[in-house]
Amino acid sequence: MSQLRIALYQPDIPGNAGTILRLGACLGIGIDIIEPAGFVLSDANLRRAGMDYIAKAMLTRHVNHAAFEAWRATTGRRIVLASTKAALPYTDFHFRPDDVLLVGRESAGVPNDVHDGADARILIPMQSGQRSLNVAVSVAMIAGEALRQTGF
Numbered sequence: 001m002s003q004l005r006i007a008l009y010q011p012d013i014p015g016n017a018g019t020i021l022r023l024g025a026c027l028g029i030g031i032d033i034i035e036p037a038g039f040v041l042s043d044a045n046l047r048r049a050g051m052d053y054i055a056k057a058m059l060t061r062h063v064n065h066a067a068f069e070a071w072r073a074t075t076g077r078r079i080v081l082a083s084t085k086a087a088l089p090y091t092d093f094h095f096r097p098d099d100v101l102l103v104g105r106e107s108a109g110v111p112n113d114v115h116d117g118a119d120a121r122i123l124i125p126m127q128s129g130q131r132s133l134n135v136a137v138s139v140a141m142i143a144g145e146a147l148r149q150t151g152f
């Protein structure tokens with residue numbers, strides 16, 4: 001099991017959350033959901049995407065960002081934010097095994113204070129003029145690189 005964690009900031013598309021929960025279950029990565037989410041965990045689209053893997057996901061729910069930060073502060077883990085506004089390509093970032101990879105909500109990313117409060121901000125470079133990748137695709141790409149670097 002990896003120490004890496006993936007945190008979803010107020011996710012609003014249940015199919016993406018289900019896909020990420022499945023990824024976490026398959027790769028042994030814990031998932032944090034920072035609420036409020038735009039759906040309930042019993043949502044049919046979440047269940048369809050996550051299938052029976054959801055039962056095996058190591059999921060922690062935090063009632064809000066302050067509660068998530070309070071938990072995180074006790075662990076000493078870094079927050080590594082995936083952001084379309086970042087400058088540093090994720091492949092040039094040096095991951096630690098216990099980093100928390102934070103991704104933004106599908107509709108609006110993260111607010112400025114969460115963006116500025118992250119320990120690091122990383123980018124998946126895209127072609128000029130493209131807005132963003134799907135959040136679950138972003139998680140898969142960056143988690144793959146983090147696990148590769150940290151020897152999982």
Ligand SMILES: C[S@@+](CC[C@H](N)C(=O)[O-])C[C@H]1O[C@@H](n2cnc3c(N)ncnc32)[C@H](O)[C@@H]1O
Pocket residue numbers: 081082083084102103104105106107108109110122123124125126131132133134135138
């Ligand atoms: C659909 S995007 C959010 C789009 C939102 N309008 C914004 O500007 O952040 C959802 C999340 O996926 C991640 N993401 C998507 N594309 C990315 C990229 N090229 N580099 C880094 N993270 C990305 C970010 O965490 C983002 O907050």
